[in-house]
Amino acid sequence: MPIRLVKSLALLTTGALAGAFGYGAANLVPTFDAVPLEMRLSFHARLMEMNGITMQGAMALSALSAAALAVMTRGTTRWLAGGAGLLVLASFLITRLGNVPINGRIKEWAVTSAPVDHAEILDRWELFNLFRTGTAFAAFVLLILLVLRRPGAEHEANRPA
Template structure:
């Protein structure tokens, strides 16, 4: 996740205009995915590890539902960030192709 955050931030700093906005949005989404993982899923994973040696609490279904919501959120933010980065990376190539070959 650190590489995704650093590389999307680097792309934000290297681009201009629409591509910069897309890369910045991707950077924010990667950061959101990290925060949801760190403060949402990881603590619940710790609880679940305890269940392996003891027993699940009475409200285990609610805890698993909350974990699933966090997982869907972090997966969605990561996927959208990836799509934005692909669009950002492909946009300059598309622009060159549409403008045709350079004149000598």
């Protein structure tokens, strides 16, 4: 029974993470590009303040639940869960090392002015956003495959391998 709960939590949290990143990539980023720069900077800075807690929480729950599932299982299930956890970790690292520093600059620009090379920096933010969205979706796909596997295909004992 605990494995089913952890499996469900991993699938739920990773699906929510992929959905949130997917929504941003499909809807927010094109909207950012369609409005005046000042509006984008102001909205982007405020949005990232709100996302700071929720998205990091979603990434933490996704990574921890996938890691717990990998520890609790063995064989292919362990590999799928571990892979999903690593992909979520990649989303986190891309966010912390790529997007977050640029978010800090955007926050400054919102109250001052954007530098001459702002378009290149915003393009880099969008590239990081695509990468983290891709890794989150890949993690979700691995967990879907894990859940859809034929029951009994591999014994999932609640014991160490």
